[in-house]
Amino acid sequence: MQSTFANSDLAVAESPQPWFHLIAGDKPLVFLMGNSQLFEVSPDFFADLANGNPEAIAELRATVPSAQAAVSPWHADREPTAISLNLAQSCNLACSYCYADEGRFGGKQRLMSVEVALKTIERLISQAQGRRVTIGFIGGEPFLNRPTLYRSVEYANELAARRGISVGFSVTTNGTLLNQSDIELLRDNAFAVSVSIDGGATIHDLHRSNHRGTGSFATVVDSLRPLLNNPGRAKIAARSTVTRDDLRVLERVEALSAIGFQEIGVSPLKTSPDPKLAFTSEDWSIFLQEMIRVAEAEWQEVLRGQEFRFSNLAIALREIHRGSCRPLPCGAADNYVSVSAEGNYFTCHRTIDQDRFALGTFADGPSQAAREEFLQARSVDRQEPCRSCWARYLCGGGCHAEVIASGRHGCDYIRGWLDYCLRYYDRALSKRPEIFDRPHT
Numbered sequence: 001m002q003s004t005f006a007n008s009d010l011a012v013a014e015s016p017q018p019w020f021h022l023i024a025g026d027k028p029l030v031f032l033m034g035n036s037q038l039f040e041v042s043p044d045f046f047a048d049l050a051n052g053n054p055e056a057i058a059e060l061r062a063t064v065p066s067a068q069a070a071v072s073p074w075h076a077d078r079e080p081t082a083i084s085l086n087l088a089q090s091c092n093l094a095c096s097y098c099y100a101d102e103g104r105f106g107g108k109q110r111l112m113s114v115e116v117a118l119k120t121i122e123r124l125i126s127q128a129q130g131r132r133v134t135i136g137f138i139g140g141e142p143f144l145n146r147p148t149l150y151r152s153v154e155y156a157n158e159l160a161a162r163r164g165i166s167v168g169f170s171v172t173t174n175g176t177l178l179n180q181s182d183i184e185l186l187r188d189n190a191f192a193v194s195v196s197i198d199g200g201a202t203i204h205d206l207h208r209s210n211h212r213g214t215g216s217f218a219t220v221v222d223s224l225r226p227l228l229n230n231p232g233r234a235k236i237a238a239r240s241t242v243t244r245d246d247l248r249v250l251e252r253v254e255a256l257s258a259i260g261f262q263e264i265g266v267s268p269l270k271t272s273p274d275p276k277l278a279f280t281s282e283d284w285s286i287f288l289q290e291m292i293r294v295a296e297a298e299w300q301e302v303l304r305g306q307e308f309r310f311s312n313l314a315i316a317l318r319e320i321h322r323g324s325c326r327p328l329p330c331g332a333a334d335n336y337v338s339v340s341a342e343g344n345y346f347t348c349h350r351t352i353d354q355d356r357f358a359l360g361t362f363a364d365g366p367s368q369a370a371r372e373e374f375l376q377a378r379s380v381d382r383q384e385p386c387r388s389c390w391a392r393y394l395c396g397g398g399c400h401a402e403v404i405a406s407g408r409h410g411c412d413y414i415r416g417w418l419d420y421c422l423r424y425y426d427r428a429l430s431k432r433p434e435i436f437d438r439p440h441t
Helices: 043-050 054-063 114-126 142-163 180-188 201-207 217-229 250-259 281-303 311-321 368-376 400-406 411-431
Strands: 020-023 029-032 037-040 082-089 133-139 167-173 192-196 235-242 264-268 336-339 358-361
Touching: 020 043, 020 411, 029 411, 037 411, 043 054, 082 114, 082 142, 114 133, 114 142, 133 142, 142 167, 142 180, 180 217, 192 217, 201 217, 201 250, 217 235, 217 250, 235 250, 250 264, 250 281, 264 281, 264 311, 281 311, 281 411, 311 411, 358 368
Parallel strands: 082 133, 082 336, 133 167, 167 192, 192 235, 235 264
Antiparallel strands: 020 029, 029 037
8 A cells, every 4th residue: 555645646737726636555546526535446547547648537527527516615604503611711730832821822810700601602502593502611621610610501401401402512621620520510411521631641741740840640540530430421532632752643542542541532733832842844754654553553453343442533534434525624613613711702712812813702792704704715725735735625724723823834744644544444444334334423
């Protein structure tokens, strides 16, 4: 199998917007971008396409006339159905790489009042128009503001029941403050719990210490143990931040799996107050090989009938299977917005208190015009180099906040990873097709 950056650049030279991508390997594959279709072709036809043979290109276009189908433009014609509440713009840890300045985002420490939280929830549910809504709690560390968190869950459940709609909850936490009441809340309300934990004790404690400089790993594991042993209706996932001083990924996944996490994802550090920890251009090729190393280890587990642990891989495969074809990277400013401790609206949890990402005030709510202006300018078909990239509708252009802060020096990695995942999907569909029939929540 071949999966290299060079191979990921195979595309049609005739158009500034390539409409198909060739994936070299034991089985020659063609990926159509405009409708996210993947299929096998003969080696000779593959070679003709790779060489830019006009007849082969015309045949491919005629065989699949929708190959250049335009992605529908985005319009902010409906209110968001998901919010995150920054309950505590403060944190009990002092992680050295924290982009959020311990939740302060360059300002002072603040806690969201119950009044602000309930008003925001009321606005969300009243405008849901019968659709399911999701409320996330974030910080800083949201469990520093338990009274508002608990009352928010209670109120959301009551109001959603009266309106006849479904409500879901999520929380992002460092896991150090959880007590028995918190665990019962998470279980009883089917929370999606994302725990910031970087791996085993050595790697986690390297950058995730408390304000006294003491590592937090032991505290996290002790606090989480009852929930990991008995999650109830909660769903727990580990999220590991990978810094450039230790690019290993498989070791992190194995350590977190040994603790009891059944879903584990990693995120490369692109922005940081300490520039020595953020990825540079030279790190991405190494990181790609680390990601592939985990995926190949996962393959052996899948062949033995196990579920995927590595969420980066599982999510990519799921998106490929459902034919994901998106002009934007995520739901930020679209179906999802984030709310500061004061109640003001921003595009996502990474952009709190940044004027360029502001969408509305506590008094007025998120502005449809501001949302549309923000997102229309960021469609992959309106940006360079996105519009000329074969992976644009799988990637969506990358995190808005990270691109503005650090540029696009990770694009080769993204193309390499998606190229690999497309090949992996074909392999999985051939050997274990049933894994794609299982429902995902």
